[in-house]
Structure formats: structure tokens, C-alpha cells
Amino acid sequence: MSESLEFTGATIVGLVYEGGVVLAGEKRVALGNYLLSKAGKKVFKVLDNVGIASAGLLADMQAISKIFAAELRMYELINKRLPSIRSAAKLLSNILYSRKYFPYLTTILVGGIDSSGPHLYSLDPIGSLIEDKYVTLGSGAELSLSILESEYNEKLAKSEAVELAYKSVKIACGRDVLSGDGVDMLVIDSQGVEELFRPLKSI
Amino acid sequence: MFSPPSMGYDRAITIFSPDGRLYQVEYALEAVKRGLTTIGILCTDGVVLLAERRKFSPLLDEMTIEKIVKIDDHIGFAYAGLGPDARVLIDIARNDAQIHRLLYDEPIPPETLIRRICDLKQNYTLYAGARPFGVAFLVAGIDNTKPILMGTEPGGAYAGYKAHVLGAGSQIAQEILEKELSNKALSLKEGIKFGIQVLKKAVERELSPAEIEAATVDVYTKKFKRLTLEEIKSYL
Numbered sequence: 001m002s003e004s005l006e007f008t009g010a011t012i013v014g015l016v017y018e019g020g021v022v023l024a025g026e027k028r029v030a031l032g033n034y035l036l037s038k039a040g041k042k043v044f045k046v047l048d049n050v051g052i053a054s055a056g057l058l059a060d061m062q063a064i065s066k067i068f069a070a071e072l073r074m075y076e077l078i079n080k081r082l083p084s085i086r087s088a089a090k091l092l093s094n095i096l097y098s099r100k101y102f103p104y105l106t107t108i109l110v111g112g113i114d115s116s117g118p119h120l121y122s123l124d125p126i127g128s129l130i131e132d133k134y135v136t137l138g139s140g141a142e143l144s145l146s147i148l149e150s151e152y153n154e155k156l157a158k159s160e161a162v163e164l165a166y167k168s169v170k171i172a173c174g175r176d177v178l179s180g181d182g183v184d185m186l187v188i189d190s191q192g193v194e195e196l197f198r199p200l201k202s203i
Numbered sequence: 204m205f206s207p208p209s210m211g212y213d214r215a216i217t218i219f220s221p222d223g224r225l226y227q228v229e230y231a232l233e234a235v236k237r238g239l240t241t242i243g244i245l246c247t248d249g250v251v252l253l254a255e256r257r258k259f260s261p262l263l264d265e266m267t268i269e270k271i272v273k274i275d276d277h278i279g280f281a282y283a284g285l286g287p288d289a290r291v292l293i294d295i296a297r298n299d300a301q302i303h304r305l306l307y308d309e310p311i312p313p314e315t316l317i318r319r320i321c322d323l324k325q326n327y328t329l330y331a332g333a334r335p336f337g338v339a340f341l342v343a344g345i346d347n348t349k350p351i352l353m354g355t356e357p358g359g360a361y362a363g364y365k366a367h368v369l370g371a372g373s374q375i376a377q378e379i380l381e382k383e384l385s386n387k388a389l390s391l392k393e394g395i396k397f398g399i400q401v402l403k404k405a406v407e408r409e410l411s412p413a414e415i416e417a418a419t420v421d422v423y424t425k426k427f428k429r430l431t432l433e434e435i436k437s438y439l
Contacts, residue, residue: 075307079315083307090308 009178010042010055011140013168014109014120015152016133017161020189021111021118023053024165026140026173028180038181045193047072049112050088051186055138056106056125064104068092085112089121089129096127107137112188140172140179147171162187166198173200216331227335228328231284231357234337238283240372240405241270243341244384245352245365246394249421250343252281253398255370255406256414271418271429275300277310278344279418279427283369284357285337292338296320313344313351317361325359339369343418345425372405379404391421395430396438412436 012025025042028035042061043053046069054061071091075083083091089110096104103125110121122135134152136145147168156164166183173180185196213220217227241254254270271281274296282289299319303311320340327335340355354367366384368376379401389397395417403410417430 078318079312081312084309087307087309091306094306 008036008040008056008058009140009176010138011136011144011169011172011176011179012042012053012055012109012138013136013144013148013165014053014111014122014132014134015148015156015161015165016111016118016120016154017156017158018154019118020113020158020161020187021051021120022161022165022185022187023051023109023111024169024183024185025053025055025138026169026179027182027184028173028178029058030178033177041184043184043186043195044069045186045195047076047082047088047112048192049082049114049188050085050110051112051188051193052092052108052110053137053186054106054108055141057104060104060106064092064095064106064108067095071095082114084114084116085110085119085121086114086131088112089119089123089131093123093127093129096123096125100126109135109137111186113190118188136168136172138179140169140176143172143175144168158187158189162196170200217328217333217335218331225328225358228358231335231337232339235284235339235357235369236371236373238285238370239270240368240370240376240402241281241283241341242368242376242380242398242402242405243281243343243352243354243364243366244380244394244398245350245388246391247388248350248423249345249391249394249419250350250352251391251394251398251417251419252279252341252343253395253402254281254416255372255402255410256416258414266413269416271416273418273427273429274316275304275310276427277420277425278313278316278342279420281341281343281369281418282338283341284339288336289338289340292320292323292336292340295323312346313342313353314346314363316344317342317353317355321355321359321361323359324355324357328358341367341369343420343427345420345422348422348425350420350422368401368405372402372407375407376401376405391419395419399435399438412439 014023029037029040044065108123134148169183183198187194214226239255258265300311335357342353344351355361366380412435
């Protein structure tokens with residue numbers, strides 16, 4: 001199972017700061033030791049207040065992000081409001097669990113902001129749901145986690161949070177051959193979702 | 204193949220009449236009008252539902268007839284019309300409310316639930332072979348922190364109200380409610396007291412506490428709560 005999750009490899013990172021959430025992922029798509037692309041997208045905005053980052057099979061990542069976005073838009077239309085992040089994450093969890101016996105091969109971070117503040121959830125391929133302040137997933141997870149583990153605190157400002165997320169992904173790219181080629185980021189706060197890209201600078 | 208119906212069938216089955224009406228739906232409304240009086244009042248801090256309880260026969264245990272029911276912690280329905288039709292829709296509403304909790308890990312917004320029930324009611328106005336539901340509901344609920352009162356019709360239409368009444372006493376009650384509540388809102392306690400008075404006037408007879416069914420949803424607890432006999436007595 002873990003081999004297929006690292007099939008295309010990835011490092012993705014999510015962290016909650018005071019006032020929002022940052023989701024970051026690198027851009028390398030590697031099939032074994034062939035680098036297929038340096039322009040892979042692993043971080044997606046799915047609604048005005050929700051974003052996801054996923055690691056695993058690229059096709060599943062893209063399919064699930066579209067399905068999730070469609071379901072969230074339906075929720076917004078029917079219920080005449082944006083969903084809470086808890087509800088959005090739970091919805092994704094249900095979609096994943098409905099395919100328990102033929103799963104989407106992706107681990108996913110759901111991050112966003114609602115009336116109760118910023119929230120981050122991590123999900124495994126079959127939909128387990130855990131809320132956290134910071135999470136790393138993918139083939140470069142352990143490398144990037146070490147940065148967050150030593151430098152994260154709950155009182156980060158937005159710019160500090162973005163720098164920390166970028167650094168965390170960058171470090172992993174340095175030693176995980178399946179990760180690299182730049183960092184995509186989503187910063188979600190009460191103003192909306194900001195999409196950023198940063199190339200990897202040599203240390 | 205189904206041949207066009209001859210004149211008069213448009214009253215017997217749910218298809219359009221030449222003047223654009225669905226007679227079966229209108230007849231369903233008549234069934235509602237003949238039901239027991241039911242009142243809903245939207246207050247600043249909650250919603251109150253009141254219904255008349257009538258002992259149709261000395262052998263009847265009228266306390267087993269519930270016209271105001273809990274759908275989920277934060278939503279209650281009161282109905283007027285055919286009891287069995289109401290029962291079926293109430294069961295479906297309860298189910299839908301739980302499904303929403305499973306899918307989204309949150310209580311269902313009252314309007315979303317009403318929409319689903321009304322979609323179902325509308326469905327039964329599409330087919331000639333089935334009759335519409337002969338029930339109208341008053342829905343009291345809390346949406347986040349906001350109290351909501353909505354009314355549904357047999358055809359599937361719904362709207363929000365400051366106050367609404369269904370059933371036999373609706374003409375009398377409607378006049379009183381329009382006069383008092385068109386431009387002002389009461390607190391929940393005031394609303395209960397006022398509602399009971401309106402109910403008595405609407406049924407045109409003295410009501411003992413046991414003949415009044417009442418329930419509230421309030422913004423503080425966000426819960427549906429049935430009033431006990433003692434509580435009703437205290438408001439009389």
C-alpha cells in the first residue's frame with residue numbers, strides 16, 4: 001500500500017496559524033526514477049474558504065479534488081451558506097469511505113476557515129478524519145515534519161506561517177528524490193484563498 | 204397508450220385543468236383546512252408551536268395523538284391534515300436529518316430539510332395515479348443562532364413566516380395574528396402566552412390545559428422542548 005502511495009511521490013504540509021491555514025506541496029511528478037514532470041499540481045482550492053493538498057496517485061488526486069469541489073458547491077447552493085471546515089472534511093471522509101474496497105489512493109489535507117476560526121484535517125485513503133494544528137504527508141513527510149516539529153507554534157503570523165511551510169517542503173525536497181521542483185502554496189484566511197508559487201532556492 | 208381524459212377527470216387525478224389548476228392539490232388544501240387548529244409564532248429568541256387537542260370520543264386516549272413532534276434536537280414539526288400522511292413524512296424528515304448529520308457532521312439547516320420534504324410533496328403532484336399528501340406543516344427550528352418558522356403546503360410550496368396558522372380556526376386566528384404581529388415581535392415567553400390566547404379564540408371554546416399541545420425551540424439551548432402540563436397551566 002505504501003509503495004502505491006509513493007508511486008508519484010510528494011511532500012505536502014499543512015499548518016494552522018493565527019487567522020488562517022497554509023497548505024503547501026511541491027511539484028515533482030516522478031515515476032520511479034523517471035522525472036515525468038516538474039509542473040505537477042498537488043494543492044487545490046475547492047471552495048472560497050476551503051483548500052486541499054494531496055499525496056498519492058496523481059489521477060486519484062485530480063479526480064477527488066473535482067468531485068469534492070462539486071459536492072461543496074452543491075452544499076453551498078442547497079444550504080445557502082459556505083460549509084464549516086468540519087462539515088467539508090467529513091463530506092470528503094464519506095466520499096473516501098464509500099470506496100473502502102476500491103479506494104482513492106491518496107492521503108489528503110483539508111484546510112480552511114469558517115466562523116469558528118481556521119481548521120486543518122488530515123484524511124487517510126479510506127477517510128479517517130483527524131483534526132490537527134500541523135501535519136505532513138507523502139514520501140517526504142518525515143523530513144518536512146522535523147522542521148515543523150521544532151519551529152511551529154500556534155501564534156505564528158501569516159508571513160511566518162508561509163515561510164515555515166515553504167522551508168518545511170524545501171528541506172524535504174533536498175533529500176527525498178521523489179519531491180522537488182518548486183512549492184505551490186494556498187493561504188486561506190478570512191479574505192479568501194491566495195495561491196502562491198515559489199521556486200526552490202538553493203540553501 | 205394513454206388517451207386524453209374526458210372532461211371532469213382533471214378533478215379526479217393530478218393533472219392540469221384547462222384553467223391551469225391542479226384540483227387534487229387544492230382539494231388536499233381543503234383537507235388541511237378541516238384539520239385541528241395549529242399555530243406557529245416566530246419570537247425574538249425562539250419559536251413556539253401550539254395545537255388543539257380534541258377528545259373525539261370518551262374512549263379515546265387523546266394524549267397518544269401527537270400533533271407536534273421532534274424531528275431532530277433543533278427542529279420540530281406541527282401538522283394539520285391527514286395524520287397518517289403526516290406520520291410518513293415525519294419519518295422521512297427524521298431520516299433525512301440524520302443523514303445530513305452523517306454526511307456533514309452538523310445539524311441540518313431547517314430550510315434544507317423543508318426543501319427536501321417539499322420536493323417529495325411536489326413529486327406526488329406529478330403523477331395521475333397517486334394523490335398528493337394531505338398535510339401542511341409548521342416547522343420550528345434553530346439555524347445556527349437564528350430562530351426559523353416555516354410553513355409547507357400539500358403541493359410542496361414553502362415560505363418563512365412571522366406567524367402562521369393551519370386548520371379549522373385559521374381564519375379567526377389569522378386576523379388576530381396579522382393585527383398583532385405584522386410589525387412587532389414578541390419574546391418566547393410572551394409568544395407562548397399570546398399563542399395560547401389566540402388558540403382559544405380560534406377554536407371558539409374554552410380549552411383546558413390538557414387540550415393544548417405546545418412546544419418550543421429556543422436560541423439558548425437550541426433544542427426542541429415539549430411543554431409539560433404544569434408549564435401550560437402557568438401560561439393560562
